[in-house]
Amino acid sequence: MLRSVFSRNFSTRIATRPSDLVGNTPLLALSSSLVPDALKGKIIVKMESMGPCSSVKDRLGLSMINAAELDGTLKPGMTLVEPTSGNTGIALAFIARERGYKLILTMPETMSVERRMMLLALGAEVVLTPKETAVSGAVAKAEEIMEELGETGCMLQQFKNPANPKVHRETTGPEIWADSGENVDVFVSGVGTGGTLTGTSQFFKGYENTPGVKPDMHVVAVEPQEQMLLTDAMGGEKIGEQGPHKIQGMGAGIIPEVIDLSLVDEVVAIHSDKAMEVASRMWLEEGLPVGVR
Missing domain, CATH: 3.40.50.1100 (Rossmann fold)
Known part of the structure; x- marks a missing residue:
């Protein structure tokens, strides 16, 4: 019985890397x-929580990195820099880890501790910015880091990409x-x-x-x-x-x-x-x- 089962030609659906699981x-x-009673x-x-890192931002992270690699903006050995409120950073972190890029994320200090812990666990460097400056402060800090990195840095700019x-x-x-x-x-x-x-x-x-x-x-x-x-x-x-x-x-x-x-x-x-x-x-x-x- 076991022999007949294992001798069948089953088609496999096995991903070879986490980013293969993004979408669908x-x-x-x-x-x-x-749901309101009056709703017909x-x-x-x-x-989207069923993606690799549990948010719709998995799609965004993968799309931006793929596009940057394709047009030559992002090359092996470069450092990714991005301002984030959390989920985009998490998506970038798992893909950066998968592909061997260093990642520096800037984010407002008001973002949850859980997000920071997840980012650190994925190997990202997290730079916190004052809550008073909100997202604009994180953007400014990311731009400052990019100036320091020069040609070795790549900022994907999710708000305009x-x-x-x-x-x-x-x-x-x-x-x-x-x-x-x-x-x-x-x-x-x-x-x-x-x-x-x-x-x-x-x-x-x-x-x-x-x-x-x-x-x-x-x-x-x-x-x-x-x-x-x-x-x-x-x-x-x-x-x-x-x-x-x-x-x-x-x-x-x-x-x-x-x-x-x-x-x-x-x-x-x-x-x-x-x-x-x-x-x-x-x-x-x-x-x-x-x-x-």
Whole structure:
């Protein structure tokens, strides 16, 4: 019996390196009380947490490093430098480790201890910047380090790198469309760099001379209520006091160059406390470990 089983010609699906596992994450329909009774459709989430380092930034890290290697910006022996709020840094760290690059990350001191520990475990050097300067302070520090490194340094610049939206245009969008049976009416995305929102929306609505698969897709951008830059840019009214927030990875305090607001139909601002409350409910009601606790 055992002999007959092991003599079969099975096709193998074995990755040879961690970056081979980036992408093709599944969709999950929420079933809890988080879904309003009046909603006639379904709320479906894309489980980017099932990637190698548990976030959508795995795609971004891989895309930027691949593009830099391809155009010669990044060569063996060079040092990668990047400002990050955490997840992009984690993605870059595992790919840099895989490919033998040294990595220096600058990040605001307000970012979670867990993220710092994970980055250090992956061999990255972490330089913390004052919380008062937010992401702009991390960017300034990264630029300072680049000046010191000279030609041996490479900064990928996630907030302006075209490889950022490109990877979502070519992978995230098509995956959602195929796995949903080409049946999605509203696309909702939180905004950090704006790459996920922009690239995926370009796939749906169209990009340059390529028509979209669903031009009338309703695109919703989500930002912290305490930092309503997108709302302001779209002509909306700010709500409450503006300043620091607790939603790590979103609301960087700038409007990134890669974001295309012409694709956005609606901006929704969520207060940090509400976001954390819903994240807790996702743990308890859906069994999904989302957000930072």
